[in-house]
Amino acid sequence: MAETDQAPPPSDQLAALNLTDTVEKHAFSDRVLIRSIVGRPDGGAGLAGQRVRAGGWVKTGREQGKGTFAFLELNDGSSPANLQVIVDAGLAVLSKLVATGTCVVVDGILKVPPEGTRQKIELRVEKVVSLGEVDPAKYPIPKTKLTLEFLRDHLHLRARTNTIAAIARIRNALAFATHSFFQEHNFLYVHTPILTTSDCEGAGEMFQVTTLISESEKLEKELIKNPPPSEVDIEAARQVVSERGEAVKQLKAAKASKSEITASVAELNKAKENLSKLEERSKLKPGIPKKDGKIDYTQDFFARQAFLTVSGQLQVETYACAVSNVYTFGPTFRAEHSHTSRHLAEFWMVEPEIAFADLQDDMNCAEAYVKYMCNWLLDKCLDDMQFMAKSYDKGCIDRLRMVASIPFVRISYTEAVELLEEAVKGGKKFENEVKWGIDLASEHERYLTEVKFQKPVIVYNYPKGIKAFYMRLNDDLKTVAAMDVLVPKVGELIGGSQREERYEVIRERILEVGLPLEPYEWYLDLRRYGTVKHCGFGLGFERMVLFATGIENIRDVIPFPRYPGRADL
């Protein structure tokens, strides 16, 4: 698309220009992509005269000229910008078109509007092709300004608002940027499992997955419809078996005909079969199957207790220790009863894992990845970012530019604690005490990145006591090769580490933190056989969307938020 093509092009270039100036269509549909009209540098003016079909939803509409025509602001989700559409009264019942949320498909001609209007192009409708009406009295989200909290009660319609649609486009861009970054750097995307039987860091906060309840309920229903046999029923059936057996014996003794005996044996077998069926059914008990007073998980779907994953890291390490550079990007789960604006029960994580690499490489990768995402949004989502800046967070574009361009500060945990102690001496008040050995609280992290440095900060080499067993023990034997990336607005965005690759050391560490070895034998095998120096990190994807958009509540940056008491749709 040309930067300035409002002046009519020289006639000898007309044929060439017509090619690039053709309106882009939606794939697999006959309507135009509204972004390809109003998102042009010339606002669409260069397309005047073209005949197009447009489809979308009415953002706002109003009848004008005493009901002789209507203005519609039409949006198809391709960008935050609307196409202005003008429909004459002869073409449709205008009152049916103007309600917010109405879906219309129209054919018309693009025209340059009169001087003095904001739009550079508008669509003069020749035909209303189809119409999905809205009764504004009943439509749950008829107004254009609704609180994000209100919209959470209307998950199925909230993507029709400007805000949720813009977040959806930004989230989409960040997801594709993630794949593009890792693919460009030769990482393989590995689908780690959602269902897991390795309850790595304690099953306390894990969701259990089971078919025992539904199967016991099915059985219960069945037993009500068709009650199990009583002891009397079974005794009676036993009696029949013994009588039939007696009959066979007598026939044989009496040397009866072969056919008579065969018939009698058949009767006996039928009676035996009936008895064994009754005995089988009499064992059926409603309720979840138990053994020795405990739930009998051998009868569950996977023949053992199963949970939803809290991280794909341990599993993805099996691939890193085979094909070098890998990443996973998928849903993870925490059954935490926290009602904060930063926690979800279901959220998406990006977890790369790099073989033949140490903590420095890990930090380099994390920094490059975050910068890549920021540049991607500035490149490809500027219109949506401008919408977020205007509506929610004035500084969000500057923040992206800053993070994309400035080298991240890197300080050790020990230095970080010293800086926090200095701040306390200087009068800064924290709710949580600062001293070497504490886990940095959110307020400490925010202070470092937002106040002290005012840019992204990587803190590395944490005390081993506050970190997981798989992080590599440093030579000081006090700290581990862990790192957290802190960014303004959200604090901790990434947590990672070099992994302990030494068999004896990691075995000791598992025991030291009080975990059993048996569930980790497979993980130890990676160190027993062809062990390799490796590292990785996890990025909370919703945190990245919060960071980019400036939105305050994590429930608004995921399409279908799940939290205690709520899992709509």
Place this chain on the structure above:
Amino acid sequence: MAETDQAPPPSDQLAALNLTDTVEKHAFSDRVLIRSIVGRPDGGAGLAGQRVRAGGWVKTGREQGKGTFAFLELNDGSSPANLQVIVDAGLAVLSKLVATGTCVVVDGILKVPPEGTRQKIELRVEKVVSLGEVDPAKYPIPKTKLTLEFLRDHLHLRARTNTIAAIARIRNALAFATHSFFQEHNFLYVHTPILTTSDCEGAGEMFQVTTLISESEKLEKELIKNPPPSEVDIEAARQVVSERGEAVKQLKAAKASKSEITASVAELNKAKENLSKLEERSKLKPGIPKKDGKIDYTQDFFARQAFLTVSGQLQVETYACAVSNVYTFGPTFRAEHSHTSRHLAEFWMVEPEIAFADLQDDMNCAEAYVKYMCNWLLDKCLDDMQFMAKSYDKGCIDRLRMVASIPFVRISYTEAVELLEEAVKGGKKFENEVKWGIDLASEHERYLTEVKFQKPVIVYNYPKGIKAFYMRLNDDLKTVAAMDVLVPKVGELIGGSQREERYEVIRERILEVGLPLEPYEWYLDLRRYGTVKHCGFGLGFERMVLFATGIENIRDVIPFPRYPGRADL
């Protein structure tokens, strides 16, 4: 990389060539990408003389020249090709290097090997930088030829085999091709929920997700450690409260000092608090909470029964009906007790949804997407495809070429049944009877695509009785606008439909199939307010990997297969 650069370049072009001929490194690591050496058109010969660091795992190794040096075939997962490495005995204990699975990092110089060898380049080691040993007597997968079935018992190590690594690269390529295709066509990637409370097509085959069991177990343990109070304990506590109350009364009557009364009131309050705690604890009952004989799901994490999703379609429709073109790509679940080579309990689905589009558009999109993936593999994964062709399925590359280039056959269900009936007349035997109204069985689908047409076939307009309520009713009132894409090797690869967008019709259909309306009110809202013609489909991602690789069992094309009785790691 130049096509032919085995001849030494003219000296004036040397500087320029050196740039492109630099060995590519792994991102965020100091070692080279082995693919960038041996994957070159010249087999790496043009890189002779370069000093590099290489890291990887030994595929095969052998000592030679009476133990004076060793040959190692080194692989880093970047491609199926190995780098030949030669280590002299002076540099390391050779017996520690040659075991399959050993991890080594070496520095050395790339050299052209003697005439007559298969390799075009080899690495002469100058230094062994690091070593992750393997005890071949203990290594679970020391041999190079192991059955895929055997490898399923060693999920954590199987990616170290050529086959599973090649499948991982092909799977990765198909995943990125998927994102690239939909992003290029302006679809937004939407993360539909994994946890769902909409049990759309019957909860029978769904996994339940709950915290009730773990919470009841936690409580049970707590009550054993700290038993609930008995009625006697509570009565005693009540007695204390009444005594303390009496004491306060008496002090007040006696006009005791304020401090005396205050102290006495404090004692009373403490006693009251103790009583209420005991009463609270006495209500605790072990076991899953029940109400009216049924499990009380109001006490579950989401305050209602929750399941793992079987499809993101209904939810992604809420985004299609707001921002036009969307897709989801995520894990889905079926709690089916099927032990076939085509079923998993956890598998990945790609589900696009297109607004302003009908069944024709849906078929066009499905065909374009499948072709795009085939071309992608031919372009970017030919080395891995050649490995699959050599080792598993001679025809797999030809199949990709055929599907990428030939227009898919499109026939109505009615035509398909006629063709099958003709086949039966001609002597073809099917296990399942053929007549109008049946759901096509796998044998029918395979016959159409593999025998009759020998190319992909799209069957459309199925009888409404065998299809879901949300598929659009055709004007004949007997069929719905559904379509299945059948391909050689796997049969059904894609199932899709135009969705019923007419409120009255879909409401009727829900009732007709015997479902309650209430859980679908949100889905009906999409038709009530600004309804739009739309369509979509689902592609079983593992089926696509089976189709591409020619592998027989679906458990081998997903990194961590889950099926009845098994969910390792």
